[in-house]
Amino acid sequence: MSSLRVAVQMDPLATINVAGDSTFALMLSAQARGHALWYYDVGSLAWQSSTDGGRLTAWAAPVTVQRPQAAGESHFTLGEFANLDLVTDLDVVLMRQDPPFDLGYITGAHLLEKLKGKTLVVNDPEQVRNAPEKVFVLDYPQFMPPTLVARRIEDVRAFQKRMVAEGFGGDLVIKPLHGNGGKAVFRVPASGDNLGALVEVFGQMWKEPYMVQPFLPDVAKGDKRIVLVDGEVAGAINRRPGEGEFRSNLAVGGSAEATGLTEREAEICRVLGPELKARGLVFVGIDVIGGHWLTEINVTSPTGIVAIDRFNGTDTGAMIWAAIEARHQAMVTA
Incomplete structure (x- = not known):
């Protein structure tokens, strides 16, 4: 295995939680x-035209990371910042900044797409752009709970009546279509008392439609995060909501526990796996509620590998790098 030159496009290093951050684990x-x-x-990405078609650079610094051994010890050491040519100076770019999946995110993906065939970008930026978490999942309605993507309150009320008729009850969950980390996810009671106000807020905050689903009581048993590496299952954790919460995301107080896959979850992975691999989505986290309902396919900046490895004694980071190394080798020998 030859050494690769890797740039990590990410949120500020100083702000990450090294105990559970997947990007930090990948860097280690x-x-x-x-x-x-x-x-x-x-x-800091910058593209400029050139005689050979264009040059993409970033204001980057060499970095080493380490787990702090004492209070106050830094988890990273930076060298001097300089313009880094993302073709001539690199082999791999990890696109790991967190959403929101907004125009800035989309533009960054467009710029990184200019590297195709020259520098390997993981996950593939074209496919990340085409597969936002709560939109890509709509390609697999056979695995999803009943779902509405809309902006009109009349559509939401009609959907709520349908859920009652189909035995799901009248409670709904409303969430931003391009949100992340469990932020701005609301439960609407069957009475619909707060529905009008929520729709007003969502309409003012976001131009895109929002997602509406029935509240699934099985969320109390956990929301499973399953990680797939190049289309193969690497492991899973079950995330349970904290006290007084229905959201199970670790970022909003959920707790993780060891788990395996149900037959239904294994089927979901078998169906999704080949498509993820074909799209160049090397590191993906899918979310399944109650062992049955697929709710998200996370491709922008998936998390969960630290907890998975802690419970299972696995090394998901090594699996991801093995897949990246194989893809890079295939690219340079093509």
Whole structure:
């Protein structure tokens, strides 16, 4: 295995939670495999025309990461920032900044797409752009709970009546179509008392439609995060809501526990796996409620590998890097 030159496009290094951050774990794993790392913010990407078609750079610094051994010890060491040519100076770019999946995110993906065939970008930026979490999942309605994507309150009220008629009850969950981390996810009671106000807020905050689904009581048993690496299951954790919450995301107080896959979940992975691999989506986290209902396919900046490895004794970071190394080798020998 030859050493790779890897740049990580991510949120500020100083702000991450090293105890559970998947990007930090991937960086540690890369170092352990002998790869050299650089760090940059997506806002520093710059493209300019040139005689050979264009040049994409980032204001980046070489970085080493380490787990702090004492209070106050830093988890990273940066070298000097300089313009990094993302073709001539690199082999791999990890696109790991968190959503929101807004025009800035989409533009960054467009710019990174210019590297196709020259520098490997993981996950593939074209496919990340085409597969936002709560939109890509709509391609698999056979695995989803009943779902509405709309903006009109009349459509939501009609959907609520349909859910009652179909035995799901009248409680709904409303969430932004391009949200993340369990933020701005609301439960609407069957009475619909707060529905009008919520629709007003969503209409003022976001131009896009929002997603509406029946509230699934099985969420109390957990919301499972399953990680797939190049289309293959790497492991899973079950996330349970904290006290007084129905959201199970770890970012909003949920707790993780060890788990396996149900037959239904294994079927979902078998169906999704080949498509994820074909799209160049190397690291993906899918969410399944109650062992049955697929709710999201996370491709922008998936998380969960630290908890999975802690419970299962696995090394998901090494699996991801093995897949990246194989893809890079295939690209340079094509």
